[in-house]
Amino acid sequence: MRTLSQQACLGPIIGRFRTGGLAEDRKEILFGAHPPLQRLNDRHRKAAQLMARGRSLVEVSREVGYGPNYWSRLKNGSPVFQDALAYYRRQAEQAWASSLEREMLWPFIERWQARSRRRSQRAPSRGASG
DSSP states (O other), X not given: OOOHHHHHHHHHHXXXXXXXXXXXXXXXXXXXXXXXXXXXXXXXXXXXXXXXXXXXXXXXXXXXXXXXXXXXXXXXHOHHXXXXXXXXXXXXXXXXXXXXXXXXXXXXXXXXXHHHHHHHXXXXXXHHHO
């Protein structure tokens, strides 16, 4: 049997199950009393960049501020923050791919440039003797 204080605490929760307010409960759990994030400030952008580069929530918290729980709520429940995180991930992937491409192609480019220099040095001497 429940005590009076337990019934008082559970009354609103049970009422929400009956009225179908589970989506509202989920929002309340994710965001507390605050509405979902509508606009990003500089801290949010910096945190999204750090997360896109693979930093943990604790590292992001130390560098940017706020707690790891705050960043976790945004990462998992804020569409605006998720869009920014996806954008910065795409940028990081593109930068990585282009650096990898340069790294892999650079030896071939150097050889091609060396050959073209040798050919350009030989070309005038052939024309002068002919």
